[in-house]
Amino acid sequence: MFTMEIPSIKVIAFDADDTLWVNETFFRKAEEDFCELVSAYLPKEEANKLLFEIEMQNLGLYGYGIKPFTLSLIEAAIKITNGNMDIALVETLIERGKKMLQEPVELIDGIEETLEYLSKKYRLVMATKGDLLDQERKLIKSGLEKYFHHIEIVSDKTEKQYQKLVDHLDIDKSEFLMVGNSLKSDILPVLNIGAYAFHIPFHTTWVHEVYNGTIDHPNFKSLTHSKELLHYL
Template sequence: MVRDYENIKVIGFDADDTLWVNETYFREAEEKVGHLLSHYETPNKIDQELFRIEIQNLPTYGYGVKGFVLSMIELALDLSNGKVSNTIIGEIVNIGKDMINKPIELLEGVDEVLRKLSTNYRLILATKGDLLDQERKLEKSGLIDYFHHIEVLSEKQESNYKKLLKHLDIKPQEFLMVGNSLKSDILPLVNIGAKAIHVPFHTTWQHEKVSEEDTNGFNYKTVGSLTQILNFFP
């Protein structure tokens, strides 16, 4: 196992649902907006329409809570034919504010893993989402001092990672990425010649899901918890 990573000099970490809880709060918000709009549509239809609007709006708003709130407001307007009350719109805005102000809940073993690995490797944070929100979460997490570099990406595709590694003068074969999303954190890195370790989170946004067929032939490791990656390093 150790031999697989003997060339690694830099380790990158995803943030949301790799270092701290995130997706759980989006699911809770969806339940709340479903309840608010329940007299317009069924819960299943509301979920489907919200996801459709979110994906449609990604090129405009990007990822994060703010774009999610705007999509929920658009959903309310669409389902009500523009008749939704100001009270409900206000409640949707408050759902978003509550999400932004959530305390940071670190996942098990995060501090231990970063502390141990930072003694022998350069660590970077590579996440996507709203810049201000991600900076706020990182500051609240108490983890910022472990990282040599922090990058908030608009997307996590091969081109974004190539640009990041080139900017930091990191060779792909010397880089390892750790994250919870196969689509965003694992497959793009393997495609450009880097290493990757998948640490699944119990909740995954539909947009981040991939099929077994999509992962066929890709060489990466999957572990049950973040602390298990320490077994791969001396």
């Protein structure tokens, strides 16, 4: 069953959203609700496309997370209705954003048992991007904080950010393993700096995070469940 030699791993970093706990499902539901709310002005498919375009335009300014998403919902609604929407629609979108921020944290199946086992053998790190306050809130509510040696919340995941993390942890890149659900954010940048990366896909992926290429790299492994990590570590 062991097909990859990892002789020197000291630190394992885990992505948060859709690796430790469910996240993307809430965004997809909010998108569906938004498209329904503005369907009298624009067909749902076109409304969804416009919303995504606005999210991409705002990404460099707002970053990732529920609060930036809520602002993009409001901006999209203004554009779709040519500024003629009822103020009640704005209130509805704001309340939708607040509701997302208060959703219970649902752990990914098997992740706590995996973290508990690995934390006895390795230093574990939570490495995620997004809104600092929201990610800290979810971590505390999740009950997983006790397993992590270090928490890293950044505005985006790039090769530079991963290299800074490796340097901060005072380890060599060959001693670092990243585990996450996004090939684009969690896997490719890590492989590019010469570290290890294991992919555990989530059933729903944001369009912006989709990577359609293939990965053929000696430091890469694709899994289906977090407990499969225990076969290799």
